[in-house]
Amino acid sequence: MARITAGVTTSHVPAIGAALDHGKSGDDYWKPVFDGYEWTKKWIARERPDVVVLVFNDHATSFSLEMIPTFAIGCADSFAPADEGFGPRPVPRVQGHSDLAWHLAESLIRDEFDITIMNKLDVDHGLTVPMSLMFGQPEAWPVKVIPVAVNVVQFPPPTGNRCYALGEAIRRAVLAYDEDLDVQVWGTGGMSHQLQGPRAGLINAEFDAAFLDRLTADPEALRKLPHIEYLREAGSEGIEMVMWLIMRGALGEDVKELYRFYHVPASNTAVGHLVLEPAQ
Amino acid sequence: MKDPELDDIPGTTVFTGEQSRKGFALNQFCMSLLKPENRERFKADESAYLDEWPLTPAQCQAVVDRDWNAAIAEGGNIYFLAKIFATDGTSFPAAVSTMVGMTAEEYVAMMIAGGRSPEGQRSIKEGR
Numbered sequence: 001m002a003r004i005t006a007g008v009t010t011s012h013v014p015a016i017g018a019a020l021d022h023g024k025s026g027d028d029y030w031k032p033v034f035d036g037y038e039w040t041k042k043w044i045a046r047e048r049p050d051v052v053v054l055v056f057n058d059h060a061t062s063f064s065l066e067m068i069p070t071f072a073i074g075c076a077d078s079f080a081p082a083d084e085g086f087g088p089r090p091v092p093r094v095q096g097h098s099d100l101a102w103h104l105a106e107s108l109i110r111d112e113f114d115i116t117i118m119n120k121l122d123v124d125h126g127l128t129v130p131m132s133l134m135f136g137q138p139e140a141w142p143v144k145v146i147p148v149a150v151n152v153v154q155f156p157p158p159t160g161n162r163c164y165a166l167g168e169a170i171r172r173a174v175l176a177y178d179e180d181l182d183v184q185v186w187g188t189g190g191m192s193h194q195l196q197g198p199r200a201g202l203i204n205a206e207f208d209a210a211f212l213d214r215l216t217a218d219p220e221a222l223r224k225l226p227h228i229e230y231l232r233e234a235g236s237e238g239i240e241m242v243m244w245l246i247m248r249g250a251l252g253e254d255v256k257e258l259y260r261f262y263h264v265p266a267s268n269t270a271v272g273h274l275v276l277e278p279a280q
Numbered sequence: 281m282k283d284p285e286l287d288d289i290p291g292t293t294v295f296t297g298e299q300s301r302k303g304f305a306l307n308q309f310c311m312s313l314l315k316p317e318n319r320e321r322f323k324a325d326e327s328a329y330l331d332e333w334p335l336t337p338a339q340c341q342a343v344v345d346r347d348w349n350a351a352i353a354e355g356g357n358i359y360f361l362a363k364i365f366a367t368d369g370t371s372f373p374a375a376v377s378t379m380v381g382m383t384a385e386e387y388v389a390m391m392i393a394g395g396r397s398p399e400g401q402r403s404i405k406e407g408r
Contacts, residue, residue, distance in 0.1 A: 198290070203397075
């Protein structure tokens with residue numbers, strides 16, 4: 001049977017991808033960011049999952065304002081890196097796991113999560129930057145990926161509570177899949193940042209630290225945090241953090257924190273990263 | 281669904297349905313710049329390309345001026361507007377700096393120093 005072996009959260013700042021793609025990861029500005037992922041790169045080389053359910057948001061790339069699914073799942077065999085206005089990132093095509101993805105889609109809908117099925121999805125930095133942070137620059141990605149896209153561009157995004165419940169439903173579906181697979185769930189985006197208006201550049205390290213603490217130890221309280229608190233405390237784009245609750249919901253009640261990293265800044269954003277393991 | 285709380289955050293425009301309706305054509309124009317051939321046509325003749333879209337004069341002017349605060353007031357969303365500054369070859373921090381009245385260097389220095397503090401930036405009515 002398939003099992004969920006770990007959860008990872010990370011920011012997915014586009015400039016991190018650009019720094020790596022342009023050979024700047026050793027620069028004074030970028031080295032501390034990439035150093036913060038060295039532990040995880042070694043860990044994931046040992047604990048390599050078969051499949052990653054990668055929760056991310058599209059940044060007006062594959063989804064325009066013509067269609068705005070709140071939750072969508074990529075069921076295709078593979079996903080192309082998207083052109084975000086300066087050509088696609090020079091990273092490998094992302095290989096999907098179509099059979100498990102369809103199983104998830106069908107299970108989730110029966111479980112009353114009306115998720116949108118995507119048979120074509122070009123993936124932007126929201127998905128490819130976390131892959132680069134975990135795996136560097138390989139010829140081919142070493143894991144299969146099931147993209148789960150969450151709307152956080154058009155307000156309102158789903159509530160933290162709904163995201164957590166979706167994570168719980170993903171857990172039920174994975175555990176019911178009749179193949180011996182190690183599955184990780186990643187929640188990406190965040191942490192505090194605001195990209196627009198006179199308040200742009202907002203960073204709230206205190207809020208971010210508390211969020212990381214609560215995500216590990218007290219998700220029941222965190223899932224009730226209203227949108228307005230994210231917006232006020234973590235910036236208008238800090239609302240991306242609701243996606244981390246999908247990862248957390250998928251891990252079960254108790255988790256062990258294996259690793260934590262926090263750094264300011266990457267471009268406009270606070271970088272936060274956790275590796276969690278379900279408690280035995 | 282009007283939520284007055286969303287208007288209470290200093291220097292922030294939440295991309296609500298109302299903003300989305302106002303900015304639909306502007307944001308769709310931005311999306312068109314994801315295609316390399318459209319980027320080339322826009323760069324070759326901005327006003328001719330803009331004429332193909334049903335933008336308001338204020339939206340058009342905001343694009344021409346690269347005035348991102350004005351574009352947001354007219355319904356633009358930053359993830360969409362980013363296609364314009366990607367086309368221009370302007371970095372995200374450099375574009376953002378213009379919205380906060382700083383030079384790109386000043387803005388990057390503020391971020392390296394820990395970013396903008398949330399103190400006094402959370403609520404207009406509560407002044408916190």
